[in-house]
Amino acid sequence: MKKSQIDNNVYLYPMPVVLVGTMIEGKANFMAVGWVRRVNFLPPMIAIVINIAHYTPKGIQENGSFSVNIPGRSMLEETDYCGLVSGKTTDKSELFELFFGKIPTAPMIEDCPLNIECRLVQTVELPSNYLFIGEIVGAYCEDRFLTDGKPDIKKMDPFVLSMPDNRYWSVGEHIGNAWSIGKKLKAK
Amino acid sequence: MKKSQIDNNVYLYPMPVVLVGTMIEGKANFMAVGWVRRVNFLPPMIAIVINIAHYTPKGIQENGSFSVNIPGRSMLEETDYCGLVSGKTTDKSELFELFFGKIPTAPMIEDCPLNIECRLVQTVELPSNYLFIGEIVGAYCEDRFLTDGKPDIKKMDPFVLSMPDNRYWSVGEHIGNAWSIGKKLKAK
Numbered sequence: 118m119k120k121s122q123i124d125n126n127v128y129l130y131p132m133p134v135v136l137v138g139t140m141i142e143g144k145a146n147f148m149a150v151g152w153v154r155r156v157n158f159l160p161p162m163i164a165i166v167i168n169i170a171h172y173t174p175k176g177i178q179e180n181g182s183f184s185v186n187i188p189g190r191s192m193l194e195e196t197d198y199c200g201l202v203s204g205k206t207t208d209k210s211e212l213f214e215l216f217f218g219k220i221p222t223a224p225m226i227e228d229c230p231l232n233i234e235c236r237l238v239q240t241v242e243l244p245s246n247y248l249f250i251g252e253i254v255g256a257y258c259e260d261r262f263l264t265d266g267k268p269d270i271k272k273m274d275p276f277v278l279s280m281p282d283n284r285y286w287s288v289g290e291h292i293g294n295a296w297s298i299g300k301k302l303k304a305k
Numbered sequence: 306m307k308k309s310q311i312d313n314n315v316y317l318y319p320m321p322v323v324l325v326g327t328m329i330e331g332k333a334n335f336m337a338v339g340w341v342r343r344v345n346f347l348p349p350m351i352a353i354v355i356n357i358a359h360y361t362p363k364g365i366q367e368n369g370s371f372s373v374n375i376p377g378r379s380m381l382e383e384t385d386y387c388g389l390v391s392g393k394t395t396d397k398s399e400l401f402e403l404f405f406g407k408i409p410t411a412p413m414i415e416d417c418p419l420n421i422e423c424r425l426v427q428t429v430e431l432p433s434n435y436l437f438i439g440e441i442v443g444a445y446c447e448d449r450f451l452t453d454g455k456p457d458i459k460k461m462d463p464f465v466l467s468m469p470d471n472r473y474w475s476v477g478e479h480i481g482n483a484w485s486i487g488k489k490l491k492a493k
Contacts, residue, residue, distance in 0.1 A: 121446070122443060124455075126349045127419065127421060127444040129341060129375065130476075131321060131458060131476055154342040156434060156436050157431040162431060164352070164436070197484065200487065231318070232308070233315060239429070241438075248438075250429075253313045254313065259309075266312075267312075270474070276480060282457070284458070295466055295472065298381060298382055300385075
């Protein structure tokens with residue numbers, strides 16, 4: 118074996134990047150989050166993972182809600198800014214044009230191609246982080262980002278992050294179809 | 306607002322793709338998983354989300370362990386195949402050259418650029434899915450995929466998945482640096 122053991126604090130490659138929206142003390146706040154994933158099929162649920170020291174958990178715990186907004190590449194600077202400055206010290210409520218769906222405490226960003234509002238259903242407390250599980254109660258998208266009524270990754274143009282080198286990457290070319298390209302091996 | 310409400314069963318864009326390894330009835334089994342994420346900083350933990358009807362939960366529950374293997378683009382067909390056929394009916398134990406680290410029930414794939422072995426620490430039961438939280442107890446990588454001792458995304462060449470269109474994508478070009486490019490807005 119040519120492999121060697123490396124540090125256990127290893128990341129997954131790559132991570133998506135979303136802006137998590139909350140309402141804290143009457144103001145909208147947004148945080149850049151890379152540890153985010155769907156976690157249940159029906160009803161649809163999303164989990165976001167946030168360090169317990171951050172400001173965003175306060176809003177989620179107080180209101181039992183949050184939004185997940187997927188930025189396009191044109192929003193790279195604004196997204197990174199939301200990861201650089203804390204709502205504890207910086208008012209980010211004027212940074213974006215906002216809208217609301219069914220939940221008045223889940224502010225969403227008009228300029229993000231895809232917006233999802235979630236109602237908190239469970240919190241898992243881990244040593245460094247909260248894992249907040251939310252049920253999706255609304256999803257919003259402009260027609261120009263849809264193909265056959267579904268969000269289209271190339272039209273939305275999201276970006277991804279690698280850590281610990283801290284680099285953003287675009288999504289590259291289409292290299293194959295899932296639940297399909299592996300059928301070649303099935304035939305063997 | 307030009308946005309319209311779309312179906313709640315919306316995905317995040319894009320998803321990483323990993324092969325989860327387990328040992329079931331004495332045989333190594335691998336499943337393609339896209340709902341996977343780091344969930345705790347210290348100690349490092351990963352969560353994988355698997356439909357309760359799948360075969361893999363049996364191995365995780367019996368042994369309290371699993372591996373997470375990140376495939377490179379050259380393993381696209383094998384990875385997709387592992388998502389097409391269930392270990393219930395198909396023996397996947399001969400598909401890859403395997404190795405083991407500290408846990409004898411967490412088989413890892415030699416050809417995957419990055420391998421992570423996890424000890425199960427918590428299971429969250431959701432309506433359709435299990436969310437398995439594992440502590441990382443070992444991570445393995447060849448020197449040729451490292452830069453300054455850390456896995457390098459461009460050297461590993463992982464791929465991502467979009468759903469429900471079920472397309473695989475490469476990682477594209479470097480478009481900016483995280484915790485950096487947003488500083489332009491901070492100065493305003």
